Amino acid sequence: MATNDVQLSAGIRSNLLLLQQTTTLLNRTQVRLATGNKVNSALDGPTAFFAAKGLNQRAGDLNGLKDGIGQAISTINSADQGITSIQNLVDQAKGLTTQALGSLGNDDQSVALRKNLADSYNSILRQIDKLAQDSQYQGKNLLVGSGIRL
Numbered sequence: 001m002a003t004n005d006v007q008l009s010a011g012i013r014s015n016l017l018l019l020q021q022t023t024t025l026l027n028r029t030q031v032r033l034a035t036g037n038k039v040n041s042a043l044d045g046p047t048a049f050f051a052a053k054g055l056n057q058r059a060g061d062l063n064g065l066k067d068g069i070g071q072a073i074s075t076i077n078s079a080d081q082g083i084t085s086i087q088n089l090v091d092q093a094k095g096l097t098t099q100a101l102g103s104l105g106n107d108d109q110s111v112a113l114r115k116n117l118a119d120s121y122n123s124i125l126r127q128i129d130k131l132a133q134d135s136q137y138q139g140k141n142l143l144v145g146s147g148i149r150l
Contacts, residue, residue: 071138079142082135086128086143093124 008016031040039048100117103110135143 075137075142078137079135082131082143085131089124089128089131093121093128096121096124 028044032038037052039045039052042049096117100114100121103113103117132143133141135141
């Protein structure tokens, strides 16, 4: 009876088993490095795997909340910029009305000055309306509406 088996001594067999174990550990380490996870399946450690899975889900939930908070901050910043611009225009309009009150005479110069001031005032009002119409974030106008809903 002819066999093609290779005969190994005890020392070589021991070294072969150590090499196989080392290869298995090396493969496991490469998987961990490739995925970034210390535990990749329940077979690697059920307690650690399910704890890591729960923590990963919680981290995902927190990232979603963080994104929502970021969107809210951006919305508020956008509205604040619009309001600040409108407030500057309102201050200009107040200055025009104060100047118009200072020239209440009936002479031609006072009447012409008030007409110019009224034209400037109306121009500022149009700018305020335009700013209010253009104050949008993600398709929603932040300054025009009932104030109850965006």
